[in-house]
Amino acid sequence: MALIVQKFGGTSVGSIDRIRNVARRALATAAQGHEVVVIVSAMSGETNRLLKLAHEVTQIPDAREMDVIAATGEQVSAALCAMAIQAEGGKARSLLGHQVKILTDGAFTKARIKAIEGSKIFSTVKKGAIAVVAGFQGVDENGDITTLGRGGSDTTAVAVAAAIGADACEIFTDVDGVYTTDPNVCPSARKISKISYEEMLELASLGAKVLQIRSVEIAMKYGVPVHVRSSFSDAEGTWVTKEDQSLEDVVVTGVAYDKNEARVVVTGVEDKPGIVAELFGAIAEKNVSVDMIIQSPAIASGPNGAGEGRTDVAFTVLKTDLARAKPFIDEVARSLEATSVRYDEGIAKVSIVGLGMRSHAGVAAKMFRILAKEGINISAISTSEIKVSCLVADKYTELAVRALHDGFGLSDAV
């Protein structure tokens, strides 16, 4: 007998029929002798309907009140799901964030979980009932309702699984697992049967949005085995677990890409201590996230580029932040007496991820060779222990992904 947490997203509970399917699946798991905790999102479309209602009242709704409204989406689906389990002859009880209780900080609309009491969940499953927990929501120390931000139900699921020491956390979604790359870009992409938390983190942050990055962090921290699988079939999906020996045989596990970033190049900045800190300090102050940072006199130094004692700094920011960021980047650049600031939205980031890189030399070099062979120029490189990312012109994105996927042997049948 195992203790299993099963999370169903908005699409999986998007209609009464689908809620019935959720009920049947949870009951099937219980019928195998397991104790089952179900985590549900709001019915798809419901959160948007509620947000719209709030925005009809006021352009900038109070965050505390916004959470009171948003939390009703999961409240309804949790109770409907409990009813559906009962209708199929099973026992079930819904549990809300404040009932569980899922204690968070007080950062409304983007709260972080601080602690989870497991006793109500335990007492429910010990009575032979399925506990249906409303995802996405919690309660702060004042008893105010909070929400975890979009996609927060994944986080609820993994955090609950960690808190109650579940044997597995199953994330049911509309894809059947994590793929070696985007199947829409590369038809030979394969489902990965097992991936480490570390690799999943790199893939998630790079755009493979199967699983919320925060939930992976929690799973890694507490060693929760996560099983990402399809709501619509019984096939095994992808297990996200601790790395083990077998994983290291593969050098590259997946190829990711991200078209959401823009490149900023600040040229001719004085090359002395503190200047770069000043630049990025100013940017961080405005809540603009910076991803890649490359400082080198060799990069992008044209006629107006870095001269003696001067350097160029390149970095990427989200395209959605760019309009807002431009004025103060320009301002900081002026105050640093930079020669120029250039913005480039026509770029994409292509990355290879794999634990095997740590023990295999020359992976980055192989990546550059593969791209060069296709005539793709690399405008920036950034590396971590298990990842290499290259900025390329965005028109080459798909070509680069397919070439890397083939070149690292990911297209081969297993």
Place this chain on the structure above:
Amino acid sequence: MALIVQKFGGTSVGSIDRIRNVARRALATAAQGHEVVVIVSAMSGETNRLLKLAHEVTQIPDAREMDVIAATGEQVSAALCAMAIQAEGGKARSLLGHQVKILTDGAFTKARIKAIEGSKIFSTVKKGAIAVVAGFQGVDENGDITTLGRGGSDTTAVAVAAAIGADACEIFTDVDGVYTTDPNVCPSARKISKISYEEMLELASLGAKVLQIRSVEIAMKYGVPVHVRSSFSDAEGTWVTKEDQSLEDVVVTGVAYDKNEARVVVTGVEDKPGIVAELFGAIAEKNVSVDMIIQSPAIASGPNGAGEGRTDVAFTVLKTDLARAKPFIDEVARSLEATSVRYDEGIAKVSIVGLGMRSHAGVAAKMFRILAKEGINISAISTSEIKVSCLVADKYTELAVRALHDGFGLSDAV
């Protein structure tokens, strides 16, 4: 400076525009220097939408889960209302049943309030904010969400007013007060400016459904002055308060009628102790409410009626309960060896209510004379200290109401 509770029903918060009106009204009261607590119902139609959703899952939804869903209606309107107050430049915080907290028994879908903690409401108003409390909902000792049943927001309002020692509880509704009788039946009906709790109780139970009967009971118990008034105007409505000297000048305060009851006559029942108890015990067991009860050999004893040592028992039940009640009333009648059971749905109950009856003799006799003068036959009579009710053929209802309203001087200009 006073502490004022203002309750707004489903129609009053039925759209974003109406919610804005609620916000303005609460702020206007606050601007007069008062501390304001607002109680809101769900937006009109919302509770039905939620019930329908639950009934799509299962014919007989679990009561506990039903309350989890139903409570979201008030949760949303409380937060929207708080936002609307903020949008008008005021301070406000929504408070849910479990946050206040409004402690109830565990009778889901029809819970009764056991206690209300005032501290969260006090701390909110002491900070200069308007507390917007979700009506209709509470929490039981296990932390489970409960609801008070339809119209429960009136009860929340009066109970909160009692708990925090409010100076007044204003019930905003779509009528502008309590009338001497139904204006649709009797065009000369007048708004009553002041009525006692006791009279209101008799009028409410008789069908003047301006105010939930349970809320009047609580108001009476704790002496909360209740002001029933229109959401759509600033005019004074009707104050429901302790009786005072001035009230006693009026013999009859109002005329009510009720077409929802059916008459049952059980004839030829053995006239010995315990028989009647057995009959009504059996009916009560099936959760059928009985209103008027008249036991007399004189009533309805025709050829098959009561003989020597036998009696007839007549009573009224809700028409909506009749189909369900018939089989076991027949069965009990058989086991009591009654001669026959007759059912009559073509009746109505007409009542006069007034504190003054206690000190004025002959009020009932005057009522009978007025009805007789119109040729209306009375098929049953029941009296309390401040009320006389007569069963008449339902086709005479409107005639009887108008005749009594005129006959007791209620149509005269004040």
